[in-house]
Amino acid sequence: MYNSKYVISVLVIFLAVFSYPFWGNLASKDYTGPKLSLPADQKQCIEPVEFMRSQHMTLLNQWRDSALRDGKRVYVASNGATWEASLQKTCMSCHTNKAEFCDTCHLENAVEPYCWTCHVPPKGNE
Amino acid sequence: MLEKVLKGSPKYYMWLAFLGGIIGVGAITYLFQLKYGLALTGMSRDVTWGFYIAQFTYLVGIAASAVMLVLPAYFHGYKQFKKIIIFGEFMAIGAVIMCMLFIVVDMGMPQRMLNVMLHPTFNSVMFYDMMVLIGYLCLNAIIGWKTLECERFQIAPPQWVKYLIYTSVIWAFSIHTVTAFLSQGLPGRHYWLTAVLAARFLASAFCAGPALLLLLLMVVKKIAKFEIGKEAIKTLTIIITYAMCLNVFLFLCEVFTAFYSNIPGHMHPLHFLFAGTEQGLPWVTYWMWIGAVLAIASLVLLIPTSLRENMKILPWALGMLVLATWIDKGLGLIVGGFAPSPFETWALYAPTVPELLISLGIFGVGAFVVSILWKIAIDVKKEAGTL
Amino acid sequence: MKRSRRQFLKVASLSVAGLGAQLAAGGMTKAAAAVKPSYKEDALALKAKRWAMVIDTREFASKEDFDACINACNTAHNIPQVPGKTEIKWIWKDAYEHTFTETTNKYQSKEVEDREYFMLCNHCENPPCVRVCPTQATYKLESGIVAMDYHRCIGCRFCMAGCPFGARSFNFTDPRPYIKDINPKFPTRMIGVVEKCNFCVERLDEGKLPACVEAAPGKIHFGDLSDPESEVRKLLEENYTLRRKPALGTEPGVFYII
Numbered sequence: 001m002y003n004s005k006y007v008i009s010v011l012v013i014f015l016a017v018f019s020y021p022f023w024g025n026l027a028s029k030d031y032t033g034p035k036l037s038l039p040a041d042q043k044q045c046i047e048p049v050e051f052m053r054s055q056h057m058t059l060l061n062q063w064r065d066s067a068l069r070d071g072k073r074v075y076v077a078s079n080g081a082t083w084e085a086s087l088q089k090t091c092m093s094c095h096t097n098k099a100e101f102c103d104t105c106h107l108e109n110a111v112e113p114y115c116w117t118c119h120v121p122p123k124g125n126e
Numbered sequence: 127m128l129e130k131v132l133k134g135s136p137k138y139y140m141w142l143a144f145l146g147g148i149i150g151v152g153a154i155t156y157l158f159q160l161k162y163g164l165a166l167t168g169m170s171r172d173v174t175w176g177f178y179i180a181q182f183t184y185l186v187g188i189a190a191s192a193v194m195l196v197l198p199a200y201f202h203g204y205k206q207f208k209k210i211i212i213f214g215e216f217m218a219i220g221a222v223i224m225c226m227l228f229i230v231v232d233m234g235m236p237q238r239m240l241n242v243m244l245h246p247t248f249n250s251v252m253f254y255d256m257m258v259l260i261g262y263l264c265l266n267a268i269i270g271w272k273t274l275e276c277e278r279f280q281i282a283p284p285q286w287v288k289y290l291i292y293t294s295v296i297w298a299f300s301i302h303t304v305t306a307f308l309s310q311g312l313p314g315r316h317y318w319l320t321a322v323l324a325a326r327f328l329a330s331a332f333c334a335g336p337a338l339l340l341l342l343l344m345v346v347k348k349i350a351k352f353e354i355g356k357e358a359i360k361t362l363t364i365i366i367t368y369a370m371c372l373n374v375f376l377f378l379c380e381v382f383t384a385f386y387s388n389i390p391g392h393m394h395p396l397h398f399l400f401a402g403t404e405q406g407l408p409w410v411t412y413w414m415w416i417g418a419v420l421a422i423a424s425l426v427l428l429i430p431t432s433l434r435e436n437m438k439i440l441p442w443a444l445g446m447l448v449l450a451t452w453i454d455k456g457l458g459l460i461v462g463g464f465a466p467s468p469f470e471t472w473a474l475y476a477p478t479v480p481e482l483l484i485s486l487g488i489f490g491v492g493a494f495v496v497s498i499l500w501k502i503a504i505d506v507k508k509e510a511g512t513l
Numbered sequence: 514m515k516r517s518r519r520q521f522l523k524v525a526s527l528s529v530a531g532l533g534a535q536l537a538a539g540g541m542t543k544a545a546a547a548v549k550p551s552y553k554e555d556a557l558a559l560k561a562k563r564w565a566m567v568i569d570t571r572e573f574a575s576k577e578d579f580d581a582c583i584n585a586c587n588t589a590h591n592i593p594q595v596p597g598k599t600e601i602k603w604i605w606k607d608a609y610e611h612t613f614t615e616t617t618n619k620y621q622s623k624e625v626e627d628r629e630y631f632m633l634c635n636h637c638e639n640p641p642c643v644r645v646c647p648t649q650a651t652y653k654l655e656s657g658i659v660a661m662d663y664h665r666c667i668g669c670r671f672c673m674a675g676c677p678f679g680a681r682s683f684n685f686t687d688p689r690p691y692i693k694d695i696n697p698k699f700p701t702r703m704i705g706v707v708e709k710c711n712f713c714v715e716r717l718d719e720g721k722l723p724a725c726v727e728a729a730p731g732k733i734h735f736g737d738l739s740d741p742e743s744e745v746r747k748l749l750e751e752n753y754t755l756r757r758k759p760a761l762g763t764e765p766g767v768f769y770i771i
Contacts, residue, residue, distance in 0.1 A: 066552040071554060084555075118700040118701050241648040473598065
């Protein structure tokens with residue numbers, strides 16, 4: 001190999017920098033995840049927590065299409081309960097604290113949904 | 127061949143830097159428009175398309191006009207055009223890019239523009255417009271690049287280029303017809319609701335495009351000692367003259383239909399454009415009359431053969447023609463469509479400074495694209511000895 | 514190692530592509546194996562095959578008569594009060610010659626001439642706006658309502674050029690600063706989208722009549738045009754009515770008793 005001194009040394013530095021996410025936090029505390037402020041009265045969301053965590057945006061998109069294009073505004077959940085398919089009227093009626101619930105996770109994950117430019121968050125949060 | 131872009135005279139670099147500056151000003155102004163919305167333009171609830179769509183409409187015609195060289199050269203074997211076709215095709219690329227940019231800056235939600243492709247709507251003319259513009263851009267890029275490359279290596283282009291060229295001929299007519307259909311099928315806009323709009327668009331494109339091409343080629347002649355060819359200029363100016371005559375004739379047909387039928391819906395837009403309202407003459411009336419005078423003047427200088435073949439007069443005639451068609455098919459057409467409003471009121475529109483700066487930036491992009499593409503063409507021809 | 518660098522790169526990229534595809538496929542099947550949702554209509558929802566409106570223009574005399582309806586719509590739907598030529602309006606009033614442009618009459622009855630008339634989206638049967646929309650952001654429901662999905666609108670304003678009635682408004686700027694009291698039960702719109710009257714489809718879906726109808730009982734009538742027994746059909750039989758620009762063939766669904 002030509003210039004093996006430089007190639008090997010730069011390669012080692014590159015690998016070290018590139019693998020930083022894996023070893024950089026070995027010495028610090030474990031990541032605990034965002035602290036959410038959950039609704040006081042309701043214990044169960046529309047669907048199980050795992051589903052809601054990963055699929056709530058897909059679900060909202062399906063709600064939008066069903067309500068606006070099919071005129072079907074009642075959502076029948078997997079446990080048979082019925083809910084109105086509305087972000088403002090259903091979700092926000094329990095999750096009344098946008099800053100301590102919605103925003104906490106979104107900020108941690110660098111997600112910037114622009115739902116709130118149109119959909120009105122519950123009063124007392126902004 | 128891209129390497130030809132990187133080597134040029136100091137004047138060439140200064141020209142590109144100047145264009146870069148204009149583009150920068152336009153881009154920064156556009157950032158303001160993204161933040162504050164189209165309220166920065168002169169558009170209103172009653173005049174919802176303005177300067178941007180006017181430029182788009184005009185530039186689609188310029189883009190389609192490449193066919194006026196391609197058709198005689200490839201379909202009818204008119205060899206005298208073969209030398210300058212590449213410049214026409216490259217100008218078409220610049221024009222199509224400008225068209226697309228004008229549409230993007232006119233959109234309220236440009237970040238959602240892919241929705242047109244994600245949710246294809248086969249009854250919407252705008253869906254087809256997006257598809258045919260993209261197709262035309264690709265066609266011209268592939269054809270232009272391949273033929274230029276073959277010219278560089280002094281070989282005949284491969285067979286498949288011929289099929290693409292025939293496709294591009296039909297495609298050129300279609301892009302401008304589709305753009306006309308955008309306006310001509312709308313039931314509430316009486317200035318546009320005429321079968322003759324597509325024909326007018328094509329006629330005006332086929333005189334304005336080649337005229338602009340000739341003017342730009344005269345500039346190239348000065349810079350690069352490029353001989354366009356006496357025969358080519360003669361034939362092209364004849365085509366331009368006939369197309370302009372057809373354009374003016376079709377417009378006068380509109381005037382006849384409107385005023386002989388005496389139907390208010392037909393008369394009102396033309397009356398507004400050329401005679402204003404009871405409140406007086408809006409700026410657009412002066413604008414339209416200047417366009418009309420320039421149109422007639424250009425024909426006066428183009429129809430008599432001795433004047434048309436006079437190389438000192440020809441640039442002026444072509445310049446007046448380009449300006450006249452720009453006035454008529456650009457802002458004149460768009461303002462006329464919205465006058466009167468659906469409520470039979472007169473909403474006045476004038477482009478604002480931000481609107482004009484953004485438009486200037488986009489023209490800068492077009493000039494930039496054409497400059498570098500034509501630089502490649504000129505340098506390749508010099509290298510191959512076919513300049 | 515006799516293998517060339519080129520072969521190494523080929524094998525390496527294929528393995529990475531395969532790994533990536535596996536991960537992606539795993540993620541997608543996980544999502545598909547989620548809950549099977551179902552949707553249905555609200556039991557209270559009002560249903561029709563062709564919603565239409567009959568406005569008794571004789572009943573609207575004072576400014577308060579008109580404002581009751583206009584304000585009801587504005588507050589229910591968070592319509593911004595933007596001043597000037599970039600205004601947004603879903604229902605408004607105007608003079609006879611601006612409303613009925615095809616039936617102008619120099620010697621019209623003065624009383625009819627001086628009256629004012631509501632204008633709003635006509636929810637046409639052959640809507641040009643739906644025909645031209647390149648993304649189906651505006652579409653016709655089976656109930657005859659011409660609806661809008663503001664999530665999909667790209668703001669090209671082709672629908673505004675296509676509407677012969679000037680029923681649509683565009684958000685030239687951010688509407689939020691122009692909304693006084695936001696109704697938390699209904700969203701606002703955002704900068705860069707077109708909006709218009711929606712015949713209160715969200716109220717119909719929960720069994721209520723449109724806001725303007727509710728604000729003017731007995732003056733604005735609402736019902737199913739396809740039902741011969743409906744109130745609107747009876748009114749149309751008993752009264753001579755006008756529609757705006759009927760010659761254009763859009764078949765508007767808003768009738769005016771003159």
